[in-house]
Amino acid sequence: MSDQKELEKIKVVLLARKKELEEAITQLQSEGGAKIDQVQDQADQALSSAFETLKSSLHNNEYEEYKMIEKAIEMIDAGTYGRCIDCQQLISEKRLLSYPNATRCLPCQEKAEEEREKNSMQSYF
Ligand SMILES: [Zn+2]
Structure with a gap:
């Protein structure tokens, strides 16, 4: 394989x-x-x-x-x-080699980062 x-x-x-x-x-x-x-x-x-x-x-x-x-x-x-923890899709090999510790595919990662930003903003107020 x-x-x-x-x-x-x-x-x-x-x-x-x-x-x-x-x-x-x-x-x-x-x-x-x-x-x-x-x-x-x-x-x-x-x-x-x-x-x-x-x-x-x-x-x-x-x-x-x-x-x-x-x-x-x-x-x-x-x-x-190698599988996205959010959507269970296979993460592309290219992404894994650039970000070996990626646990999400790119779209899910972007979504998660947006969420994290929102959450960190909230914690300031
Ligand atoms: Zn995903």
Whole structure:
């Protein structure tokens, strides 16, 4: 089955990305240990805390992607990978190679992003 070969290819991409993320997350965690001591005055402190916020949001993004990739690999192993979680259609191979952790086909993804935007707007008000 050629599908299986495609999935193996995608799995290799995912495993490589997973390893990269593991390294990035480990590095961010070890950097987090060496801080604060060097903070000198208020301006530095403000800058430093802004930087910490940025770093922790980066950390979250990477951790989120990591979890998504883990899930995608699980789905490949379970044989459920490559199908849209919303409409159950096969996601195109081209899309999976550009976005290996895609869990939706393009139209459903666009719809989901619109919804998410709407929801995040609402949470501000
Ligand atoms: Zn879909």
